[in-house]
Structures are given as structure tokens and as C-alpha cells.
Amino acid sequence: MSLLGTTRTAAYYLPNPVGFKPVSVTHSSYRNHYKPLERPPQAQTEAGGCLRAPGTAPACAGGYMVSDLPPQVQTPHYAKNSHDEWQAYTTEQMKGLDLAADRSARYRAHLSNTIYEKELLARSLQDDSRKSISRRLTDLNxxxxxxxxxxxxxxxxxxxxxxxxxxxxxxxxxxxxxxxxxxxxxxxxxxxxxxxxxxxxxxxxxxxxxxxxxxxxxxxxxxxxxxxxxxxxxxxxxxxxxxxxxxxxxxxxxxxxxxxxxxxxSKEIDFYPNVENVDETISxxxxxxxxxxxxxxxxxxxxxxxxxxxxxxxxxxxxxxxxxxxxxxxxxxxxxxxxxxIIEARNTLKVHMSKADHEIKQLEESVELLKQAIKEKENPKKVAQTCLEERTRRPNIELCRDDPHYKLVKEVHAIDEAVETLKQRFQEARDTLEVLAFEKAKLQHEIQVKENSLYIDRDKCMVMRKNFPSSVRLIGYI
Known part of the structure; x- marks a missing residue:
């Protein structure tokens, strides 16, 4: 319902509120869509200030001017709903709420059943997969x-x-x-x-x-x-x-x-998008x-x-x-x-060769003794020469050509003569050794025909044939 002559701030003139109406009338959920009507400027002046008669001074109380006239009563000019309409609307809202709650309860029950069924299905499929893997492991093993x-x-x-x-x-x-x-x-x-x-x-x-x-x-x-x-x-x-x-x-x-x-x-599990759509199997x-x-x-x-x-x-x-x-x-x-x-010729050769070898061995030992004797003269000579060298460092008048000096010089000369003699004997021994070797070669030359045959057959061929593989080596075992 609407009345003519109402202002633009009337309730019917305002836009409809967007969204659902409050489900309760509590203070926290209630929103007031009412806006008071605009009052005329005169009413605002009379209501907001002090009224005074012409030619009289205003009377104020508490900082405000007090009028002796009764306030002007403003009668609302917008439509109101009846109590029956309000009751019907509220009942309708309660019915809608009951229907929504009923649908929500049925949905929740259906949702719980669905979740339970899907959980059972997931567990069943997971168990089937594990059993399949177990059978696969059995076949694989x-x-x-x-x-x-x-x-x-x-x-x-x-x-x-x-x-x-x-x-x-x-x-x-x-x-x-x-x-x-x-x-x-x-x-x-x-x-x-x-x-x-x-x-x-x-x-x-x-x-x-x-x-x-x-x-x-x-x-x-x-x-x-x-x-x-x-x-x-x-x-x-x-x-x-x-x-x-x-x-x-x-x-x-x-x-x-x-x-x-x-x-x-398990901590190892993760999402691998679209892996189930990729088939890389080859058998x-x-x-x-x-x-x-x-x-x-x-x-x-x-x-x-x-x-x-x-x-x-x-x-x-x-x-x-x-x-x-x-x-x-x-x-x-x-x-x-x-x-x-040819054993007889070999025996004769063996006797002569033994004698020559024995003499050569003795002479070689003598040569080694001469070498050792020459080497042993080195340290005494070093001692004498070191003493002479040290005595050259005596100071001033102490640098005397005394008896020790003559003795040391004599010692060095004697050692040199001894070494020279030993070297001569060493060379003579070497020469004698060469003579013996030459005589041995001549002896070998005298019997070379028989010696050559014996040497080839016994010392060459038979020695080499000792390296002939054994039966074990001939079948590959080494």
C-alpha cells in the first residue's frame, strides 16, 4: 500500500534489499531498512531550537530555548503492514526455513552415505590392488x-x-x-x-x-x-x-x-597428475x-x-x-x-777343464784380495793428508816444519808407493788370468770336435728338452 504525497524517503520508495532476509530477529542479524521522514524546515527549527513569541525574549534551559507552546505532533504518512500480514509472512519464512533444514538434513544423510560408500569402494579397490600386487610378486618370485x-x-x-x-x-x-x-x-x-x-x-x-x-x-x-x-x-x-x-x-x-x-x-606418497593416463607398458x-x-x-x-x-x-x-x-x-x-x-772324450775334457777352472778360481780370489788391499790404503792416506792440511792452519811462528811434518809427508809417500806396487801386482794377476783363459781356449780348441758334439747333445739339446711340457701342462693346466 502507498499514499500519495509522501516524500522520497518513504519505505516503499527505497530499493529492495539485496540478499536473503535475516533468519532471526536478533540484534546481531537484524538490519533496519527504515529511514525517518524529512521534516519541514519549520518543524526542524521548532523541534531543534527554542520557540518564542514575537516581541518576547526566548527562555532557554540547559543552553536551549524553552517554548511555552506544546510540540507539534507529526503524523506519519507512509503505509504499515497489518499484524495478519506480518504473522503470515513470518509463518511462511518459518516454513521455508523448515524445508531448507529438512533438505539439509536429507543431504547430509545422503552425503554421509555417499562418503561411507566411496570410502568402502576406495578401500576395496586399494585392497584389490594390493592383492593383485601380492599375486604379481608371487608370480615374479x-x-x-x-x-x-x-x-x-x-x-x-x-x-x-x-x-x-x-x-x-x-x-x-x-x-x-x-x-x-x-x-x-x-x-x-x-x-x-x-x-x-x-x-x-x-x-x-x-x-x-x-x-x-x-x-x-x-x-x-x-x-x-x-x-x-x-x-x-x-x-x-x-x-x-x-x-x-x-x-x-x-x-x-x-x-x-x-x-x-x-x-x-606413508610419507612417500604424492600426486602425479595424469599418470594413470600414460601407458608405457611393453608386455x-x-x-x-x-x-x-x-x-x-x-x-x-x-x-x-x-x-x-x-x-x-x-x-x-x-x-x-x-x-x-x-x-x-x-x-x-x-x-x-x-x-x-762320446762319453770317454767328455771325461777327458772334464779333467782338464777342472784343473783350469780351479786355477782360474784361485787367481780370481787373489785379484779380489789385491783390490781389497788397495782400497784399505785409502783411509790411512786420507788421515795423513788431513793432518797435513790441518797443520797448515797453525798461527804465525807455530807454523813450523817440525818432525811430525816430516813423518806425515813420509807416510803419504810410503802409502803411494805401496798402492803403486799393489796395482802392479794386480795388473800382473790380471795378465796371468788372461793367459790361463787363453790356455783354456786352446785346450777347448784341441778337443773341439768331440766337445762340440757333446756340448750340443747334452748341454744344449738335453737342457732345452728339460723344458718340454709335462703331461699336466700339455692338457692346459699351468
């Missing part, structure tokens, strides 16, 4: 154990074939070269025999046969060594695959173990298991081939060692027979 078991068997086979390969390398490079070198060296040195001793005897025949046997077995050993090396590379390749498979499975196991042990209270459970099983089957096949070629190599090394040692013994027997034929 089972397959890893199978791969590990095959890897251990392959490592054992690889160690065995590596040992056989190393034995073959030793036979070919170290041991295999030594028998040939010894035989060739013996033939080379026997070509230096002189005169009638240069004959094609049983020793030379057996040396030639020894070379033929060693060459034949060396070629066969080289071929089997190549086969073993090829097989070893194949074994190492599948070993690398198995080791990488085990390594990957260990990493995967560690990761899944950490995932299995993660909880909602499925079937291809995953097939990969390891294929490696296991391949490893078993290679182990079978490896054991076969390894057995062939060991048998060949045993046969080669027996045949080479057999021919080696025959050649040594021929050498022993040939050496016995």
Missing part, C-alpha cells in the same frame, strides 16, 4: 627363481667351458709352441756338429717325427679351440640375457614391494612369462651343446698329451744313446 636356477647352471657350465678354453689357449700359445721350438732348436744346434760327428742318426729321425706329431695335433687343437670359443660366446650371450632378466625382475620386485607396503599414512603377463621361459629353454640348449664340445676338447687334449709325451720319450732315449758314444 616363482619365475625369477626358475631363471636364477637356470642362470646358476649356466654359470657353472660357463666356468667349466672357460676353463677348457683357457687350457686350449695355453696349449696353443704357451705349451703348443714349446715342443716345436725345442725340436727345431735341437735340429738347428745339431747342424753345428763338426767333422765326422755330423751324421743323420736316430736322434735326428726322432726329432723330425716329433715335429710332425706336434703340428698335426696343434692344428686339431686350433679347430676345436675355435669351436669352444664360438660356443663360449653363445653361452655368454644367453648368460647376459638371463642376468639382465634377473636384474630387471629384482628391480621390479623392489618396486612392487615398495608399492605393496605403501599406506595412506602383458603372457609375453612377460614367455620371454623368461624362452630364455630358459635357449639356455638349456646351449648348455647341452657346450657340454658336448667341452668333452670333445678335453678328450683331444688328453690324446695329444699322451702322443707327444710318447714321442718325446723316444727322442730322449736316442739322445742318451748318442751321448754315451
Amino acid at each position: 616363482r619365475l625369477k627363481a626358475a631363471v636364477n636356477q637356470e642362470l646358476l647352471r649356466l654359470l657353472s657350465e660357463n666356468a667349466a667351458i672357460k676353463q677348457v678354453y683357457q687350457r686350449l689357449v695355453n696349449v696353443l700359445q704357451d705349451v703348443g709352441e714349446v715342443p716345436l721350438q725345442i725340436a727345431y732348436e735341437c735340429l738347428f744346434h745339431r747342424e753345428k756338429r763338426l767333422g765326422i760327428d755330423l751324421v743323420y742318426d736316430d736322434v735326428e729321425k726322432n726329432l723330425v717325427k716329433e715335429i710332425e706329431i706336434v703340428k698335426a695335433f696343434k692344428e686339431r687343437l686350433r679347430r676345436i679351440c675355435d669351436a669352444v670359443e664360438t660356443q663360449l660366446h653363445a653361452n655368454l650371450a644367453i648368460q647376459c640375457e638371463l642376468e639382465r632378466d634377473v636384474y630387471d625382475k629384482n628391480l621390479a620386485q623392489n618396486i612392487d614391494d615398495r608399492c605393496f607396503n605403501l599406506r595412506n599414512t 602383458d603377463p603372457e609375453t612377460w612369462a614367455e620371454y623368461s621361459n624362452r630364455n630358459i629353454v635357449h639356455s638349456r640348449h646351449q648348455r647341452s651343446l657346450s657340454a658336448k664340445v667341452r668333452e670333445e676338447a678335453e678328450n683331444l687334449m688328453d690324446t695329444a698329451a699322451k702322443e707327444m709325451r710318447k714321442q718325446f720319450s723316444k727322442t730322449n732315449a736316442a739322445f742318451a744313446k748318442r751321448i754315451s758314444e
Whole structure:
């Protein structure tokens, strides 16, 4: 309702308040939208100041002018709601509030149920994930154990074939070269025999046969060594695959173990946006298991081939060692027979050589004594010369050519003469030693034909043949 003639400050003229009405009428929630009407200037003057009659002085109390006229009553000119309207409005507001509260209660109940259901779902999904990880760990451990078991068997086979390969390398490079070198060296040195001793005897025949046997077995050993090396590379390749498979499975196991042990209270958890939308997997459970099983089957096949070629190599090394040692013994027997034929000349040479060696040894000892005697004269000479040097520092008249001076000078000269004599004797001993060496060379020249043959067969060939590999070395053990 509205009345004509009201001012612009009337309640109906004001804009409607924005927002919800207060839900209560308490002082804290109540906002007054009423603004008082403007009063006329005359009313404001009469109400705010003192009224006075014309021609009379104003009467004031408390600083204000007091009028003797009654105040003018201002009658409001804006509309008011009735009590029924107010009651209806309040009832309507209470109904709305009750409906909102009811909706809120139902929403809260539904929200609690939803939260509980989602919590159960999240826990169920989390438990399913953990059970799935647990099953995955079981499968992974089972397959890893199978791969590990095959890897251990392959490592054992690889160690065995590596040992056989190393034995073959030793036979070919170290041991295999030594028998040939010894035989060739013996033939080379026997070509230096002189005169009638240069004959094609049983020793030379057996040396030639020894070379033929060693060459034949060396070629066969080289071929089997190549086969073993090829097989070893194949074994190492599948070993690398198995080791990488085990390594990957260990990493995967560690990761899944950490995932299995993660909880909602773990410190390691964090958000990784969109990680669930990224699929970087490259296999499925079937291809995953097939990969390891294929490696296991391949490893078993290679182990079978490896054991076969390894057995062939060991048998060949045993046969080669027996045949080479057999021919080696025959050649040594021929050498022993040939050496016995010139033993008489060797004995005669030994007597003469012993005498010459004994004399040379005695003379060398004398030479060493002369060296020591010459060296022992150095310190006495140093003492005498030091005394002479120190005595030159005597002051003034004390610098006297006295008896000690003559004695010291005489001592130095005597030592020099003694050293000179010893040096002469030393040179004479050296000359005598050279004469003995020359006489020894002449003696060797006189018996050089027999000595040369004996020296070649016994001191050269037989000494070298002591380096012939043993049966253990011929099968590659060093």
C-alpha cells in the first residue's frame, strides 16, 4: 500500500534489499531498512531550537530555548503492514526455513552415505590392488627363481667351458709352441756338429717325427679351440640375457614391494597428475612369462651343446698329451744313446777343464784380495793428508816444519808407493788370468770336435728338452 504525497524517503520508495532476509530477529542479524521522514524546515527549527513569541525574549534551559507552546505532533504518512500480514509472512519464512533444514538434513544423510560408500569402494579397490600386487610378486618370485636356477647352471657350465678354453689357449700359445721350438732348436744346434760327428742318426729321425706329431695335433687343437670359443660366446650371450632378466625382475620386485607396503599414512606418497593416463607398458603377463621361459629353454640348449664340445676338447687334449709325451720319450732315449758314444772324450775334457777352472778360481780370489788391499790404503792416506792440511792452519811462528811434518809427508809417500806396487801386482794377476783363459781356449780348441758334439747333445739339446711340457701342462693346466 502507498499514499500519495509522501516524500522520497518513504519505505516503499527505497530499493529492495539485496540478499536473503535475516533468519532471526536478533540484534546481531537484524538490519533496519527504515529511514525517518524529512521534516519541514519549520518543524526542524521548532523541534531543534527554542520557540518564542514575537516581541518576547526566548527562555532557554540547559543552553536551549524553552517554548511555552506544546510540540507539534507529526503524523506519519507512509503505509504499515497489518499484524495478519506480518504473522503470515513470518509463518511462511518459518516454513521455508523448515524445508531448507529438512533438505539439509536429507543431504547430509545422503552425503554421509555417499562418503561411507566411496570410502568402502576406495578401500576395496586399494585392497584389490594390493592383492593383485601380492599375486604379481608371487608370480615374479616363482619365475625369477626358475631363471636364477637356470642362470646358476649356466654359470657353472660357463666356468667349466672357460676353463677348457683357457687350457686350449695355453696349449696353443704357451705349451703348443714349446715342443716345436725345442725340436727345431735341437735340429738347428745339431747342424753345428763338426767333422765326422755330423751324421743323420736316430736322434735326428726322432726329432723330425716329433715335429710332425706336434703340428698335426696343434692344428686339431686350433679347430676345436675355435669351436669352444664360438660356443663360449653363445653361452655368454644367453648368460647376459638371463642376468639382465634377473636384474630387471629384482628391480621390479623392489618396486612392487615398495608399492605393496605403501599406506595412506606413508610419507612417500604424492600426486602425479595424469599418470594413470600414460601407458608405457611393453608386455602383458603372457609375453612377460614367455620371454623368461624362452630364455630358459635357449639356455638349456646351449648348455647341452657346450657340454658336448667341452668333452670333445678335453678328450683331444688328453690324446695329444699322451702322443707327444710318447714321442718325446723316444727322442730322449736316442739322445742318451748318442751321448754315451762320446762319453770317454767328455771325461777327458772334464779333467782338464777342472784343473783350469780351479786355477782360474784361485787367481780370481787373489785379484779380489789385491783390490781389497788397495782400497784399505785409502783411509790411512786420507788421515795423513788431513793432518797435513790441518797443520797448515797453525798461527804465525807455530807454523813450523817440525818432525811430525816430516813423518806425515813420509807416510803419504810410503802409502803411494805401496798402492803403486799393489796395482802392479794386480795388473800382473790380471795378465796371468788372461793367459790361463787363453790356455783354456786352446785346450777347448784341441778337443773341439768331440766337445762340440757333446756340448750340443747334452748341454744344449738335453737342457732345452728339460723344458718340454709335462703331461699336466700339455692338457692346459699351468
